[in-house]
Every structure is written in C-alpha cells, then in structure tokens.
Amino acid sequence: MDKIKKSILGPRLFVIAALAAAAWALVYKTGVASSDEAGIVLRLPEQVGEWRGMDLLFCPDRTCGGQFFSAQLEDPSTCPDCGAALGNMNWAERSMLPADTGLVRKYYARPGNQDGLHATIVLSGNDRSSIHRPQVCMTAAGHEIAHERVIRIPLEGRDEPLEVMVLDMLKPLARTDGAPAVYSSYYAYWFVGKDRETASHLARMAWMGYDRVFRGVSHRWAYIALAGARDPASDAHLQILANFASQLHPALLKPD
Numbered sequence: 462m463d464k465i466k467k468s469i470l471g472p473r474l475f476v477i478a479a480l481a482a483a484a485w486a487l488v489y490k491t492g493v494a495s496s497d498e499a500g501i502v503l504r505l506p507e508q509v510g511e512w513r514g515m516d517l518l519f520c521p522d523r524t525c526g527g528q529f530f531s532a533q534l535e536d537p538s539t540c541p542d543c544g545a546a547l548g549n550m551n552w553a554e555r556s557m558l559p560a561d562t563g564l565v566r567k568y569y570a571r572p573g574n575q576d577g578l579h580a581t582i583v584l585s586g587n588d589r590s591s592i593h594r595p596q597v598c599m600t601a602a603g604h605e606i607a608h609e610r611v612i613r614i615p616l617e618g619r620d621e622p623l624e625v626m627v628l629d630m631l632k633p634l635a636r637t638d639g640a641p642a643v644y645s646s647y648y649a650y651w652f653v654g655k656d657r658e659t660a661s662h663l664a665r666m667a668w669m670g671y672d673r674v675f676r677g678v679s680h681r682w683a684y685i686a687l688a689g690a691r692d693p694a695s696d697a698h699l700q701i702l703a704n705f706a707s708q709l710h711p712a713l714l715k716p717d
C-alpha cells in the first residue's frame with residue numbers, strides 16, 4: 462500500500478495557462494490538421510499478468526439491456542433474449558458516442574479471487590469531443606461520487622509513475638423489501654494521447670488546445686477505464702488497481 466502515493470496538488474498553474482491556450486484554439490481553429498495518430502493500440506490483451514480477459518457483448522435494445530460473455534453464447538452475433546444484433550457498446554454508449562469512436566472492452570478475473578474488473582478503451586474518432594468528463598456520465602447514471610483522488614502507480618522501466626484518477630462510488634439499489642441497500646464500486650481512468658498521458662480531464666483538454674495551437678495538429682485521444690466492485694470499509698481496490706494497471710500499461714503502448 463505504501464507504494465501508492467496520493468497526490469495532493471495537481472498541476473493547477475499549468476492547467477490554467479494551457480486552458481487559455483485552449484480557449485484561443487477554439488477561436489482560431491481553422492488550419493488545424495487532424496491526425497489519425499493515437500498514443501496507444503486499440504486492443505486489450507487476452508492475459509494481463511495472472512488476470513484472464515473475457516469478451517463482453519451488449520444488446521443495443523435499452524429495454525432488453527442484455528449483457529453476455531461471448532464465450533458463453535452459441536451465436537455471439539445475436540441477443541439470445543430479443544434477437545437484436547449484439548455489439549461491444551451498451552445502449553448508452555451507442556447513443557452518446559459518435560459512430561467512428563473506437564471501443565474495446567474485456568472483463569478480467571484472476572484465479573482464486575473475486576475481484577474481477579471491467580477494462581475499457583475508448584478512442585476518439587474525427588469528432589474529438591467524443592470523450593467527455595467521466596464524472597458527468599457517472600452521476601447521470603445514478604452514482605454518487607463518495608471520494609475522488611489521483612493515485613500514482615509505479616511502472617517498471619519508467620521513472621514517472623502512472624497517474625490514475627479513482628472515483629469511489631455509491632449507488633442506491635432498489636430492493637423489493639424496501640430496506641436500504643447500496644452498491645459500492647470504483648471507476649478509475651486515465652487519458653493517453655500521442656506522447657501524452659494524464660489522469661486529468663482538464664489537463665487533457667489543455668494538451669489538446671496546446672497541440673492545436675503550437676503544433677497545428679489534433680490527435681486522437683484514448684481513454685482507459687477500469688471499474689469494479691469495492692469494499693466500502695477499505696481501500697483494497699487501490700491495490701487491485703495498481704496490480705492490474707501496472708501490468709496492463711506496457712501492453713497498451715504503441716509499437717514504433
């Protein structure tokens with residue numbers, strides 16, 4: 462646990478300066494070249510250390526809401542409940558994200574542990590605004606954010622730790638007997654652009670503005686999210702995240 466240091470002060474001054482650049486970029490955005498270059502590969506490995514990945518499929522029909530492990534379906538192209546064509550986005554993602562947004566996801570579990578987690582990579586398409594501030598989506602989905610902090614995860618072969626934003630969330634559950642019940646979960650994320658990496662949505666917006674103005678390019682940014690259930694009485698999920706993310710990170714780097 463002592464390897465995870467909580468960062469107290471973010472790079473606020475930098476963010477303010479770069480936000481000014483971003484505002485300027487919004488005004489003078491003509492002549493900016495879009496680049497298809499991304500900072501990572503849009504692919505999740507089968508295996509992350511001892512974690513094994515499984516493909517998930519979603520029914521696009523909101524009322525059906527089916528979710529399946531593709532390995533458990535006889536016909537992975539069709540929803541066994543309603544017959545709709547299955548895909549890798551749930552209905553909310555399908556309705557909110559532009560059609561050219563790239564998305565891959567897997568559910569990872571390790572033997573002898575019940576701490577499985579969902580990993581998702583979203584890669585923005587031509588509309589660079591497709592990646593939103595995640596907190597907005599979480600609260601819209603009925604989650605309350607109980608705690609929000611950046612953790613720093615040591616990476617092998619790199620001096621700079623990986624910074625990951627971790628949201629501890631609570632969601633009231635509707636129970637038939639009327640007793641109060643809460644689902645405790647976490648949602649963790651960081652952003653990757655070409656030669657850039659940050660846990661801060663503001664810093665990402667700032668980098669986008671900076672690259673537009675000073676380099677004349679607009680790269681495709683990716684958003685990596687890890688989510689799972691947590692024990693509301695402990696911070697054990699931070700160690701799980703550190704274990705998983707430190708092993709996932711090298712697999713996402715773009716081959717030169």
Ligand SMILES: [Zn+2]
Pocket residue numbers: 520521522525526527540541542543544545
């Ligand atoms: Zn269905």
